[in-house]
Amino acid sequence: MTDIILDIDHQQSSHCESGVISTLLRSKGLKISEPMAFGLSSALTFVYLPMVKIGGLPLIAYRMPPKAIIKAVCKKLKVELDSQNFSNQAKGMQALDDELAKGNLVGLQTSVYWLPYFPEDMRFHFNAHNLVVYGKTAAGNYLISDPVFEHLVECPAEDLQRARFAKGALAAKGRMYVVRNVPSDIDLTPHIYSAINKTAKMMNGLLLPFFGNKGIKFLAKKIRSLVKTKPKYQKLFLGNIVRMQEEIGTGGAGFRFMFASFLAESAKLTNNDDLQAAAKQATEVGDNWREFAMDAVLFCKKRKDLSLDNVADKLESCATQEQALRSTLLAIKG
């Protein structure tokens, strides 16, 4: 067997899913930037699920659940995406090889933990990491464009198989996807406005207290109640929020910045200055989230005279800001 190396235009991304779909569409001649993919899919949100525990600490997410971005982008833009799961691991690996042999870039859903090229401290059992395979060496290693990495990487077949078929929450079940067809002419304008409207509507939360602004305030309330717990748990709890926000994937602030970038790109596309102003506002929201992370860590370090109430206040100010951003977004008319 000889090496298979397909053409790939690897561009580092902020988030795996939006990065993968941007790469796959670009390879078919459809230029959709990462922020555009993220914005069009209305993926920006906030979720705090106290009953879902990971390593004993609650789940906090800053975007829609995995698969939502790829699904929404393909549906809106009428992109033909061929997606498959496999119950048989050997068949799943064979199908990947077959697609590569046909000259197709292949998207995969994988577990971060079993990908050997990830830094040790960032490996954890998270099953919904997306990447693109662009080839295979004669020795049997897969050539990978992992969107969150600066450079192209390589992964032994055994590890990739393990990563594709790891069981557990959000199990990938060998999920693999290939873009078959993209439409030649797309007018993004109506999609941009409808996506912004949907994002804004979600920001107020649903009936339950776990989502959007309500979710942020709910988490702030929980932080205030930590006074009754041991200092060690307080630190782990706040550290967990920061990790979920900054380290894991793109993070809460990162998603706000990406959304701002989407708004700015949209402003240029549609010649709408209101969008540019909204972009600035979204950036300020992201900045405030980062200040919150800083405060949370300062509390953990016991620097300054920060109390849990101060940290919770800061988080509540994020909710207030997002509420204001919501009104701005709702007022934007195409």
Add this chain to the structure above:
Amino acid sequence: MNDKDVPQDDSTTYQGQKKLIYAVDDSGNYHGVKSSGWEVESFATQMAVDDLQEQTQDALIQARQGEVSPLAYHMLRLRFDISSLSQTTGFFQWQIKRHLTPKVFNKLSESKLNTYGEVMKLTIAELISLPK
């Protein structure tokens, strides 16, 4: 965030990797900027890693003293917990809790040990032993 403010703190947790963050330049244009780390984030990561390492070390000591089974040590070392191990092996959480005691673990059937081995990428010999 202004592109000049994107932190470049060379965090050890990144191991030389960089992350992309969208930032804005002075004329209001957004673009991706590579960050070599942020001190605030790496502190949180390090805190979590340290906590996990502490738990793992405690489990190792307890396993050596025969208070818990080697599974307790390997589980934490490989960043599993009872809930994620239950999801991946298909065992119930109460079963895994029993398997964490040496008395039950020492009598586990080969097929059960194999299930753990497969999920944790360990041979049975590795699973039932502890580091020297």
